[in-house]
Amino acid sequence: MVEQFNHKEKEPGSPKVVCFEGISCCGKSTLIDGLASPDRGIEVVRFQVPRDLKDPTPEYFLANDMEKLKKAARVNGQVALLDRAYVSTLVFYTVLSEINPGFDVFPLYRWFFENVERNFSRPDHYFFVHIPPELSITRSRGIRPFNENNVWLKAPDRAVYWYERLFASLEKSVPLTILDGTKSVGLLLDDAKKELGKIIT
Numbered sequence: 001m002v003e004q005f006n007h008k009e010k011e012p013g014s015p016k017v018v019c020f021e022g023i024s025c026c027g028k029s030t031l032i033d034g035l036a037s038p039d040r041g042i043e044v045v046r047f048q049v050p051r052d053l054k055d056p057t058p059e060y061f062l063a064n065d066m067e068k069l070k071k072a073a074r075v076n077g078q079v080a081l082l083d084r085a086y087v088s089t090l091v092f093y094t095v096l097s098e099i100n101p102g103f104d105v106f107p108l109y110r111w112f113f114e115n116v117e118r119n120f121s122r123p124d125h126y127f128f129v130h131i132p133p134e135l136s137i138t139r140s141r142g143i144r145p146f147n148e149n150n151v152w153l154k155a156p157d158r159a160v161y162w163y164e165r166l167f168a169s170l171e172k173s174v175p176l177t178i179l180d181g182t183k184s185v186g187l188l189l190d191d192a193k194k195e196l197g198k199i200i201t
Helices: 028-035 058-072 086-099 106-116 133-140 156-168 185-200
Strands: 016-021 042-045 079-083 125-130 176-180
Touching: 016 028, 016 086, 016 185, 028 042, 028 079, 028 125, 028 185, 042 058, 058 079, 058 086, 058 106, 079 185, 086 106, 086 156, 125 156, 125 185, 133 156, 176 185
Parallel strands: 016 079, 016 125, 042 079, 125 176
Antiparallel strands: none
16 A cells, blocks of 8 residues: 655756645645745745535645645745645545445545656655644644544644654655754744755755
8 A cells, every 4th residue: 555656757947846745734835935945946835725615525635735736846936835735635545444344445545656656756856744633633622623524633743653654665865855844933943944955955
């Protein structure tokens, strides 16, 4: 289920794509906003799912992950910062299959391997903002409404486990930087800027 595969090669001169991953309320979006600097060629790529969308399929989210990566490859800047991509989608639905026995995740992985491999390039680098699962739950209170199928809140420990599995297998060829999300925003941003500077240079 988590074997590695090869994406197509990137176009020469394409921006570096840095994807931020992590469980709920780890600080990804705050970091991305703090790092964004169009004047320095650092641009942000996000995708918002329409709020009125009725029962989107898992494949819908993977397809939109592909569109995010395609858009990132076309930005004019030197670096494109991505707020999550297909790893998060696979983590979410893999954990959902664990807590909801009625959901079969294998068709999603099959769709992923059949549709994704030739359609876009991997990110150039991952930043995984790590926080303890219990901190995610604490930070989420009053911010995100609890939903029985929201695995980010119901099983953040399993989400961290599957992030680690997918980074070590499916995405093992992509460099990974782990950031300590328990630090203050200022210190965390300093760490991220330092690591991003290494990637740019």
